[in-house]
Amino acid sequence: MPMDSWFRLAVLHLAEQERVKSMFRKYGMRMGVQRFVAAESLEGVLKKVKELNGQGLAVTLDYLGESVEDPALADEAANQIMEMLREIHDQQLDAHVSVKLSQLGCGIDPAVSTKHMERIVAAAKYYRNFIRIDMEDSTLTESTLELFEKLVKRFGAKHVGTVLQAYLYRSPDDLIRLEQYAANVRIVKGAYKEAAAVAFPSKIDVDSQYVALVKAHLDGGHYTAIATHDQRIIEKVTAYVEEHRIPRNQFEFQMLFGIATQLQLQLVKRGYRVRIYTPFGKQWYPYFTRRIAERPANLVFVLKGLLRR
Numbered sequence: 001m002p003m004d005s006w007f008r009l010a011v012l013h014l015a016e017q018e019r020v021k022s023m024f025r026k027y028g029m030r031m032g033v034q035r036f037v038a039a040e041s042l043e044g045v046l047k048k049v050k051e052l053n054g055q056g057l058a059v060t061l062d063y064l065g066e067s068v069e070d071p072a073l074a075d076e077a078a079n080q081i082m083e084m085l086r087e088i089h090d091q092q093l094d095a096h097v098s099v100k101l102s103q104l105g106c107g108i109d110p111a112v113s114t115k116h117m118e119r120i121v122a123a124a125k126y127y128r129n130f131i132r133i134d135m136e137d138s139t140l141t142e143s144t145l146e147l148f149e150k151l152v153k154r155f156g157a158k159h160v161g162t163v164l165q166a167y168l169y170r171s172p173d174d175l176i177r178l179e180q181y182a183a184n185v186r187i188v189k190g191a192y193k194e195a196a197a198v199a200f201p202s203k204i205d206v207d208s209q210y211v212a213l214v215k216a217h218l219d220g221g222h223y224t225a226i227a228t229h230d231q232r233i234i235e236k237v238t239a240y241v242e243e244h245r246i247p248r249n250q251f252e253f254q255m256l257f258g259i260a261t262q263l264q265l266q267l268v269k270r271g272y273r274v275r276i277y278t279p280f281g282k283q284w285y286p287y288f289t290r291r292i293a294e295r296p297a298n299l300v301f302v303l304k305g306l307l308r309r
């Protein structure tokens with residue numbers, strides 16, 4: 001297995017260990033969490049959204065939380081997301097919302113997350129906004145796509161979209177499946193610990209499937225969110241859209257808060273639409289560890305923060 005894949009899987013495995021979790025809970029903020037997490041409160045993150053909008057960047061807000069096992073926490077997350085939609089509307093922000101089904105209780109009972117999602121997407125439609133269903137680990141791929149299909153039939157592709165992960169072998173078939181709904185799809189490489197039975201272990205294969213998925217969705221004439229910080233892929237995509245005269249309102253680039261900030265602004269300057277995935281809240285641990293796993297250099301600043309304590 002290539003070094004980069006080995007590193008990513010090793011960090012994700014380590015992050016599941018109780019001793020590591022408790023150390024992060026104690027020293028998290030000093031270890032650099034605030035580089036990736038915009039704020040702990042809704043009020044705090046809305047200020048950040050205004051700043052980002054002021055720089056020409058659109059936002060997708062993410063209320064942190066996943067793998068919820070208590071129905072009260074799923075209710076709380078759903079209520080918070082409803083409030084986010086209200087605030088975005090009232091403050092006229094250029095933002096929509098990303099949601100994880102495991103945050104809304106799909107692990108308790110899929111009926112729980114379905115009920116919450118129906119309420120949330122109905123509110124998004126009322127406010128003329130949009131909900132993106134994030135894609136989690138491969139045990140949830142099928143149920144996420146099934147719920148997406150149910151929602152898109154009822155509320156339309158203007159109000160709900162989802163995500164496909166380039167590392168999964170199944171994604172080209174899933175893309176074809178989503179074309180019938182003219183779905184708004186975010187394409188990502190994939191951030192979870194997956195077995196070689198379901199996902200490419202090699203980065204070269206992931207990158208090449210990534211570009212193929214983006215091109216296929218653009219060629220189909222459907223809205224494509226190209227979510228990556230990979231400069232080589234971004235340049236390939238910009239060359240492709242120019243060459244094939246794909247209108248700029250048929251796609252956007254997306255990046256994560258705190259990552260490749262110069263590149264975000266350069267793309268805005270070049271006239272492309274760029275949206276920043278902006279997480280907030282107190283349940284930052286799994287999100288943060290995935291960001292560390294993506295880049296060996298990130299572990300260095302975490303360790304430096306730890307040594308300063």
Ligand SMILES: Cc1cc2nc3c(=O)[nH]c(=O)nc-3n(C[C@H](O)[C@H](O)[C@H](O)COP(=O)(O)OP(=O)(O)OC[C@H]3O[C@@H](n4cnc5c(N)ncnc54)[C@H](O)[C@@H]3O)c2cc1C
Pocket residue numbers: 133134135136163165188189190191192227228229230231254255256259260276277290291292294295298
């Ligand atoms: C907007 C958005 C939404 C996402 N939603 C999902 C989702 O729903 N499901 C899912 O599985 N994954 C999601 N991801 C994560 C994605 O799967 C990748 O894990 C992540 O984007 C890193 O891959 P990359 O495309 O940037 O390419 P890589 O090849 O990993 O990185 C390319 C370059 O980007 C920079 N970079 C990448 N990651 C980091 C980092 N953590 N810290 C600092 N620099 C970094 C480095 O310079 C690196 O060389 C999302 C990513 C984005 C941008």
